[in-house]
Amino acid sequence: MPFSSPHVVSLGCRLNLAESETIRSLLTGRDTVVVNSCAVTNEAVKQTRQAIRRARRERPDAELVVTGCAAQIDPQAFAAMPEVDRVIGNAEKLRADAWAPGEAVVVQDIMAVRDTAPHLAASFSTHARAFVEVQNGCDHRCTFCAIPFGRGNSRSVGAGAVIDRVTELAERHAEVVLTGVDLTSYGHDLPGKPSLGQLVERVLRHVPQLRRLRLSSLDGIEIDDRLFDLLTQESRVMPHVHLSLQAGDDMVLKRMKRRHGRAQSVALVERLKAARPDIAIGADLIAGFPTEDEAMFANSLALIDDCDVVHAHIFPYSPRAGTPAARMPQVQPDVVKARAAKLRAAAERRRSAWLQSLVGSTQEILVERPGDRGHAGNFAEVRHGPSEVGAIVRLKIERVENGKLMGVDA
Incomplete structure (x- = not known):
């Protein structure tokens, strides 16, 4: 018997998660499984293939469509998989006409795309928080990264459209996340070149009913004074900054073609913590980048403490075809794996100490499914005890258990 509702498997970033909601709304009533893929690492592509095979086993009669960055970069490889019925590109996946019966591969040149829009469903039925796409694509060419070839060049959504979408979502969601591929590049392509800070100011001013605003990953070098002040002084902006650090050694950063140095990252975090002591720092870090020696790795390892990283995303480097880093002298795979493990262990120690420091504090929690857990600002x-999903509750933190905070009504 066919299923009456679509199923969307979302891999990778928060932007994919946001776009998956739109896809789900476009496919209402269809027996379709969509794998919204990720291509940030070779492991992510492998996980995409695994998700496709698992989806086919679980719903053998459904239409199976692959989209997302991995599908955009290498559509023919996924079209060749026997489990796959169709491949749809990143630019097309948010258009209703692309999901009508048609060609097996619908993928255009992503570099030719010049606009974007907050193509999101009015409500995120399966999530306590909602995501709004305000920017897509990336104009930078970090030597390790294939994502620009999956997302195209940077393009921004006008503030008016963003405010309209946030207003809609704030009726049902206490927290909204502004997201993008290169979020801090927001606005350079719009009339007047508004900054991300200006966008955040306008959202807060025009949507007073919005209780919590969170930002996805930021490039620290582009955090200007306006955005810094909002991150540290505005109570409705959550005390949580996730930085795209990638490494803690200047030579590695140069070879990555990053635009910041180690000292700039450390200084930024020191300023953030001085202005808002409760702010939590997250970061992306790559282990085993080509040419990385032990001294270079030691600098990245020390960055976890130097930048007080408590939300770490650790990626073992893997060469992506067509990127400059893939042609550099590679670190041995076993060394890459060992260094990633050391970074994760250091990050876990830092996180554990931070969680313990929160015991006895009172936190406001956004309740998430199934109603007995959530995230603080x-x-x-x-x-915690059962609560209404989507509500914000005040809890006193009693203890840490299995790496999670345990709270009771304050």
Whole structure:
């Protein structure tokens, strides 16, 4: 018997998660499974293939469509999989006409795309928080990254459209996340070149009913004074900054073609913590980048403490075809794996100490499914007694248990 509702498997970033909601709304009533893929690493592409095979086993009679960055970069490889019925590109996946019966591969040149829009469903039925796409694509060419070839060049959504979408979502969601591929590049392509800080100011001013605003990953070098002040002084902006650090060694950063140095990252975090002591720092870090020696790795390892990273995303480097880093002298895979493990262990120690420091504090928690857990403003996960999903509750933190905070009504 066919299923009456679509199923969307979302892999990778928060932007994919946001776009998956739109896809789900476009496919209402259809027996379709969509794998919204990620291409940030070779492991992510492998996980995409695994998700496709698992989806086919679980719903053998459904139409199976692959979209997302991995599908955009290598559509023919996914079209060749026997489990796959159709492949749809990143630019097309948010258009209703692309989902009508048609060609097996619908993928255009992503570099030719010049606009974007907050193509999101009016409500995020399966999530306590909602996501709004305000920017897509990336104009930078970090030597390790294939994502620009999956997302195209940077393009921004006008503030009016963003405010309209946030207003809609704030009726049902206490927290909204502004997201993008290169979020801090927001606005350079719009009339007047508004900054991300200006956008945040306008959202807060025009949507007073919005209780919590969170930002996805930021490039620290582009945090200007306006955005800094909002991150540290505005109570409705959550005390949680996730930085795209990638490494803690200047030579590695130069070879990555990043635009910041180690000292700039450390200084930024020191300023953030001085202005808002409860702010929590997250970061992306890559282990085993080509040419990385032990001294270079030691600098990245020390960055976890130097930048007080409590929400770490650790990626073992993997060469992506067509990127400059893939042609550089590679670190041995076993060394890459060992260094990633050391970074994760250091990050876990830092996180554990931070969680313990929160015991005895009172936190406001956004309740998430199934109703007995949620995240504080600093994005610490908290377990608690049953509450209404989507509500914000005040909890006193009693203890840490299995890496999670345990809270009771304050």
